[in-house]
Amino acid sequence: MSKPFDMELFLAAVLTGSRATRQRHIRQAKLTQAEITERWQLKTPWAWQRKHVTWFLEHRLAGRCAATRFYYLLTERLLARRLEKP
Template sequence: MRERHLRQAKTIQAEISNRLHKDNPWTWQRKHLAWFLNRHVNQHAESTRYYWLLTAHLLTLRLGKFNL
């Protein structure tokens, strides 16, 4: 499961970096992660969304900046 979260976190970082020009997760704001979740996660099945949201939650805990 750890590999899945790492892979998803890299996908999140790449998308935010490409679209919003925020290369470093420490510079993210809540709106950046919300943009990714709204754009990418809503199109997936509920079971898949669970894992994306869990990855996002783990990121927010690690960054310690904002709560979802």
């Protein structure tokens, strides 16, 4: 049995700012991971492609307000920076 993926440890290298901001990014990244895992069974961000993140931003956040979508976009940028992907 393998250990579950630790999103907090994964993002630790790129997280800056206040504690509340770091916790928000971690919470949002975990939700993104859960949704992508449920849809495509990809458990870690290393396996994700641009289409997976785009699907999450366009379809799962479609009914959210603009501010919420913006904060999720910031979190996705942190994930991309950590993965060293554009």
